[in-house]
Amino acid sequence: SQQGEEDPQALSIQEGENATMNCSYKTSINNLQWYRQNSGRGLVHLILIRSNEREKHSGRLRVTLDTSKKSSSLLITASRAADTASYFCATAPFSGGYNKLIFGAGTRLAVHP
Amino acid sequence: ETGVTQSPTHLIKTRGQQVTLRCSSQSGHNTVSWYQQALGQGPQFIFQYYREEENGRGNFPPRFSGLQFPNYSSELNVNALELDDSALYLCASSTGGSGNTIYFGEGSWLTVV
Numbered sequence: 001s002q003q004g005e006e007d008p009q010a011l012s013i014q015e016g017e018n019a020t021m022n023c024s025y026k027t028s029i030n031n032l033q034w035y036r037q038n039s040g041r042g043l044v045h046l047i048l049i050r051s052n053e054r055e056k057h058s059g060r061l062r063v064t065l066d067t068s069k070k071s072s073s074l075l076i077t078a079s080r081a082a083d084t085a086s087y088f089c090a091t092a093p094f095s096g097g098y099n100k101l102i103f104g105a106g107t108r109l110a111v112h113p
Numbered sequence: 114e115t116g117v118t119q120s121p122t123h124l125i126k127t128r129g130q131q132v133t134l135r136c137s138s139q140s141g142h143n144t145v146s147w148y149q150q151a152l153g154q155g156p157q158f159i160f161q162y163y164r165e166e167e168n169g170r171g172n173f174p175p176r177f178s179g180l181q182f183p184n185y186s187s188e189l190n191v192n193a194l195e196l197d198d199s200a201l202y203l204c205a206s207s208t209g210g211s212g213n214t215i216y217f218g219e220g221s222w223l224t225v226v
Contacts, residue, residue: 042219099207103155
């Protein structure tokens with residue numbers, strides 16, 4: 001079963017607007033990673049945020065993590081048509097001792113010129 | 114470019130056949146894992162290999178098996194193919210231990226008819 005739940009399932013915005021995607025999860029985690037996937041292709045790693053971190057930035061991306069609420073958000077500022085893709089959060093649980101990621105179903109982002 | 118390469122890109126198999134998918138991990142990465150992504154869903158963890166040993170497995174039947182070679186490249190084998198095995202198969206590599214960034218390849222699209 002999938003732990004992460006992304007919200008919204010789909011998001012449609014105009015170029016230049018900001019896009020916010022949310023992710024909730026169920027169990028304690030070691031870290032949370034966000035990925036982008038263009039249609040039918042592999043996953044591109046965006047940001048890793050550890051459980052003891054609250055916020056990370058990378059270029060136009062900002063990720064927050066609230067472990068008390070078991071939730072994370074990904075903000076893309078000044079969006080571009082090239083940002084059109086599916087975005088997934090993936091959690092790395094503490095249990096198992098190996099690098100297993102649990103994905104949600106993703107948010108499909110469409111950025112219109 | 115993640116440095117993770119997979120082959121073949123696309124293939125079509127008949128129900129009941131067997132398939133082998135291949136993955137070359139990023140240089141220096143000794144851990145490889147495999148994921149199955151059905152259309153419209155997030156990836157699901159199949160299993161992970163570390164130093165040529167399987168050290169973690171998701172909820173997949175034994176007909177899904179794998180190998181990791183001394184150069185850390187890997188194979189995913191699926192026997193007795195079923196129609197529901199049609200999916201994008203993603204290989205991911207990382208350094209050993211939990212909590213590290215996991216890099217994905219472009220995937221292999223498998224269609225079972």
